[in-house]
Amino acid sequence: MCGIVGYIGGQAATPILIDGLTQLEYRGYDSAGIAVIGPSGARRVRSVGRVRDLEATLPKRLAGKVGIGHTRWATHGAPSEANAHPQADASQRVFVVHNGIIDNARALRAGLEADGVELTSDTDTEAIAHLIARTAADTLEEAVLATVARLTGTYALAVLDTAHPDRIVVARNGSPLIIGIGDHEMFIASDVSAVVRHTTQVVHLDDGECATVTAGGFHLFTADADHVGKTATTVEMTAAELELGNHRHFMLKEILEQPYSLERMLTGRLDERFATARLDGLNLDPQALRRFKRVKILGCGSAYYMGQLGAQLIEELARVPADAEPASEFRYRNPLIEPDTLYVAVSQSGETADTAFAVQEVKRKGGTIVGLVNVVGSTIAREVSGGVYLHAGPEVAVASTKANTHMAVGFALLALALGRVRDLSITDGTRIVKALKELPRQIGEIVADGDKVVEAAELLATAPSLFFIGRVRGYPTAREGAQKFKEISYRHAEAYQTSELKHGPLALISPELPTVAIVPDDELLDRNIGALHEISARGGEIVAITHHGVEVDARLVIRVPKTEPELDPILLMIPTQLLAYHAALALGENIDKPRNLAKSVTVE
Ligand code: F6R
DSSP states (O other): OOEEEEEESSSOHHHHHHHHHHHTGGGOOSEEEEEEEETTEEEEEEEESOHHHHHHHSOSOOOOSEEEEEEEOOSSSOSOTTTSSSEEOTTSOEEEEEESOBTTHHHHHHHHHHTTOOOOSSOHHHHHHHHHHHOOOSSHHHHHHHHHTTOOBOEEEEEEETTOTTOEEEEEEBSOOEEEEOSSOEEEESSGGGTTTTOSEEEEOOTTOEEEEETTEEEEEOSSOSOOOOOOEEOOOOGGGGOOTTOSOHHHHHHHHHHHHHHHHHTTTEETTTTEEOOGGGOOOHHHHHHOSEEEEEEOTHHHHHHHHHHHHHHHHHOOOEEEEEHHHHTTSOOOOOTTEEEEEEESSSOOHHHHHHHHHHHHTTOEEEEEESSTTOHHHHHSSOEEEOOOOOOOSSSOOHHHHHHHHHHHHHHHHHHHTTTOOHHHHHHHHHHHHHHHHHHHHHHHOOHHHHHHHHHHHTOSEEEEEEOTTHHHHHHHHHHHHHHHHOOEEEEEEGGGGGGTGGGGOBTTBOEEEEEOSSTTHHHHHHHHHHHHHTTOOEEEEEETTOOOOOSEEEEEOOOOTTTHHHHHHHHHHHHHHHHHHHHTOOSSSOTTOOSSOOOO
């Protein structure tokens, strides 16, 4: 979704802004723009389409050492040059880039129009630029504070004022914003990936905070405090991790990275002596962990499916009732928050608005919420009382793969920790610890053996519609498989519980509707094999994802190594990632940036 960059220092701002916007492209956007203040005043350039389209329209000389830029994902108003950011006031004195949504924009715009202001866009952001410019205040900071006091909704703002060319003023409420600290130069971004080439020292703004950013430093303040003290943190990410290298797509790069990223995630977290997981970041001692009678997992999209997988792991290993719910539903239904429930927010980006809101709802009602989050220092990571960082490294492809695997493994660690303070025996704990240690190598085997997957993907890509089925442990894997397939191949893929087929969907089975079946070699194998016979008997084509040695009646069989039954769904998921990738490749789709989707859904 929308992205913000800003620069102030001794270098030419334009190339830095363009590079930052390029780094933010993966988030999804439909227009882009920059504004730079140079010796002859301010200049704004905006364009619909990609950052390279914007670059092509830039004048040869766009001098200036201070500027702001934006990639816009249309919310108020269609993608157009007029609606692209930076938005400006009538005299083009104040320029604003904004992420988030202003809920009272309609009223603010009407008020401005009633005062005779001629609005030139359909955006909520334009109102902010006019309001700042029209506020009678001694300083830009006061004008920004007075304006944000009138806003309801979410925002990360960066404001440039030609009357104060020595600064950028920023503000945050509900949308991420960071300040990157350089050597006599400062950066602003909505996402560290935009600044990591220049600095690894960043300060995360919290809700309600504003900052004056100059070439020499920054000064944080709020409506109530002239000064907020905060120290910088070091970003783990490196610029090299954001490079494609020899890979054709980030999605494939990220699938192939999993053996190494998982190894890193597990380092130091497996306690072989006591057959448990070391999760100090949870900030919950064994007594506190024992106190919980239920676990409720909240996440969106694929993170929610991984939450379902996690709930099963927790029930199986810790024997604590657990369930998962889409955070996007939870937040709207006045949920009951129980003191003896452990709430877990799961998110790759740590910025998903629905999940962040659900976290706040749990906290507001006195619940305990921890996080399974990938992006260090993200909004959700900072809101929760503790958690498990996923350490998957940056995920650039919109379709999430390695972060999902890390979420599933994160839940296995949590289940182990919860189980070992209850009735999970040391023998069973050891069994899981050993199996977790083996997972990276086993994933390596799966991704190295891609031929069958490519063949299956090419077969499935020709079908307009398909089923993904799985039973009990296999069902979240089927749901995630279907999600990945539809996201990037644009083929209709529906997940069903294998057990539910005969209660309705079997009617759809025909040679035109193939089924991807998740068939673990576990206590439900016979039942799953029976369901596959029912599909073949009706002429349905089957691609089975199963273990070595299992006899299945299927057109194509993809085999994965066996692990412990509780962890099987994790390995069975890896071929579904590759299936989606190769199907989209065969169809010639835009794999890393599928239509209509954004990497990080920071609006509601
Ligand atoms: C699917 C996908 C989305 C995200 C969802 C939550 O490939 O990426 O369904 O899983 O938008 O995002 P995070 O995990 O960042 O909260």
